Amino acid sequence: MADKRNIFLIGPMGAGKSTIGRQLAKSLHLEFFDSDAEIERRTGADISWVFELEGEAGFRDREEKVINELTENTGIVLATGGGSIISKENRNRLSARGVVVYLKTTIDKQVARTERDKRRPLIAEAENPREVLEQLSEERTPLYEEIADITIETDDQSAKIVANEIIEKLGL
Template sequence: MNPAPNLVLIGPMGAGKTSIGKRLAARLGLAFVDCDHRLEEVTGAAVPLIFECEGEAGFRARETALIAELMRGRGQLIATGGGAVLAEANRKQLAGRGFVVHLQVSVAQQIERLGRDRSRPLLAVGDKRAKLESLAVERGPIYRDLADLAFDADGLTVAIAAERLGALLEQRWQRTEAA
């Protein structure tokens, strides 16, 4: 058991971090924060525009600053972007003050969920399946190493996933005021 003041969802795009996270936050009485949406609020620009103007490096720098700020809080369910775990500084922040849940999902499920989504800069060009498979190879080990709990959300509805994950968290996550 990892006592922590915040609950953090990590995993690939299309895993359900936002949709499951909203329901789970309501169930657990936590404030819900989606990192990408918060970044858009703070900057006044959509994630694809930030990527276009500042590149992935510029986006990641903004993401790291936001995660550091968010992790100083407590009583939050924080849904990270899929690549947030790439920066060591982010991993330290997330592990230091968060109980980290890796939402697992197959590439086939990602394709189904993201098929019409045009807001993902990393999927804007080329073969989506090949890109998602490549990201899974690159990021999968990082998600596994960082996670306090892995949860297979593949094929589950949002309601069922939130219900099952909530039940697991009641057994596994000890909320604290400080980590």
């Protein structure tokens, strides 16, 4: 990428941000980061443990710091956590420091992709994960749409196809 701009992937859990981000970074020869993985690396604990110990507010503070630091880099692909866009500061930084790609998926796909994943604190212990995902979608979709430069549907497409579609839409 000639001008080494950043590409930030946003969207709900189960949209494929991490998988597509790795593929995209590989295709464009850019460095890949995952904000959740970076928080886990820095704390030495998984996200669900951070949530349990510090609550969602404590986790969101950590997330804000990590996203601020990572977005100061150039030439990266960053997969953000599904709730990262709750923070106005995160939305502003993502918008100002790179191209924001919203990976959109249906609730059905989210349920299918996350049903066995116990590492997602907001739905891991939920009695009705679909209900939680629907509520999160209602709250977060307008925020994803607000800062998205590009929106791509990820249902029924491989990570490679979605990455190629992003590259094409970016004119790279």
